[in-house]
Each structure stands twice: as C-alpha cells, then as structure tokens.
Amino acid sequence: MSLTIDGKAALKAILEREDLFNRVKPADLSQAAVKLARKQLNAAGQGKDDLLALKAALGDDVFKKCLDTLTAHQVKLLARRLDPGAEEIQVNTGSSALRHVRAILSGSVTASAAPTEAPKATETAPKKNKYLGRKAFRTGR
Structure with a gap:
C-alpha cells in the first residue's frame, strides 16, 4: 500500500458512493470541510478577495x-495579513483580531495601508573593548 494516496479521488469516491459509506455522517463531512478550509485560511498569500x-x-x-x-495566534x-496597517489595539487579542477580520470581510472597515517607518538614525560602531583578548582575561592555562 502506498503511503501517499490521491486525496481528491478518495473524497470524490466517498461523496459519490454514499451507499457504501453510510456510516459517514454529515457532521463528519462538515468537520472535514472545516479542517480543509481552515488550512486554506492559514495559507500565506490569501487576500480579502480570496477569503470572500x-x-x-x-x-x-x-x-x-x-x-x-x-x-x-492564527487570527x-x-x-x-488582511490589514497590515491596523492599530495594535485592533489585533492585540484573539477576539479583537477576529472582530477586525469579520469587519474587513463584511466591508464595514477598509484595510489601511502599511505604516511607513521613520528612517533610523545611523548607529555608531560599537567601541572596541581594549581588555578583550588580553592575557589576564584568558581562561586557558
């Protein structure tokens, strides 16, 4: 038996032959659909249009x-991903992030643009430690 099976063919066979799979309940099929859809929600690159x-x-x-x-964490x-410029208060907890996602998908809130970062000041090179490497600080004998 092969370790990799054709999942689409297996699902199609289950759905087409309900008489053979009469023990598969609608709740089981709904759980499978939720699990597969959740994988799609977590996939990178999914935008608002894809989710709609x-x-x-x-x-x-x-x-x-x-x-x-x-x-x-996933929410x-x-x-x-849907609103890169969202304020921290809108996405700091799971429930507030879920509320924000639902608002974006319903169209009541528009996604803001990503915040622009101020250019950082050039940092000075750290000073060399004149004691580093001196014989008095070596631990070898």
Missing part, C-alpha cells in the same frame, strides 16, 4: 465555523 471567494464557496455557516476554530496573523 472561499466564503461564497463554503457558505456563511461553514466559513464562520472555520474562523471560530482558528487559534488566537492575529490573518488580521495582520
């Missing part, structure tokens, strides 16, 4: 369930 298309494909209920199953990363 995912929401349209899955439906509102499944999409909301996917957002609810994300950890606080914060998603909020930062």
Whole structure:
C-alpha cells in the first residue's frame, strides 16, 4: 500500500458512493470541510478577495465555523495579513483580531495601508573593548 494516496479521488469516491459509506455522517463531512478550509485560511498569500471567494464557496455557516476554530495566534496573523496597517489595539487579542477580520470581510472597515517607518538614525560602531583578548582575561592555562 502506498503511503501517499490521491486525496481528491478518495473524497470524490466517498461523496459519490454514499451507499457504501453510510456510516459517514454529515457532521463528519462538515468537520472535514472545516479542517480543509481552515488550512486554506492559514495559507500565506490569501487576500480579502480570496477569503470572500472561499466564503461564497463554503457558505456563511461553514466559513464562520472555520474562523471560530482558528487559534488566537492564527487570527492575529490573518488580521495582520488582511490589514497590515491596523492599530495594535485592533489585533492585540484573539477576539479583537477576529472582530477586525469579520469587519474587513463584511466591508464595514477598509484595510489601511502599511505604516511607513521613520528612517533610523545611523548607529555608531560599537567601541572596541581594549581588555578583550588580553592575557589576564584568558581562561586557558
């Protein structure tokens, strides 16, 4: 038996032959859909339009369930990805970040541009320690 299977073919077979897989409950299929959608939510490079298309494909209920199953860290990363210029108070906790993500996806809040950083002052080179390397400080015998 091969260790790698064709997952799409396996899922398609399960969905097409419900008579053979009568023990697979709708709740199990919904959990599988949530897990796969959650992987897509965590994938890098997903923008607002991609998430709205995912929401349209899955439906509102499944999409909301996917957002609810994300950890606080994952929601914060998603909020930062959707709105890089968000204030810290909007994304400092998981619940506030989730609220901000939902507001962005609903269209009630627009994503702000990334904050521009002020140019840093040129740092002076650190001074050499004149005692470093002196025989008195060596530990070897």
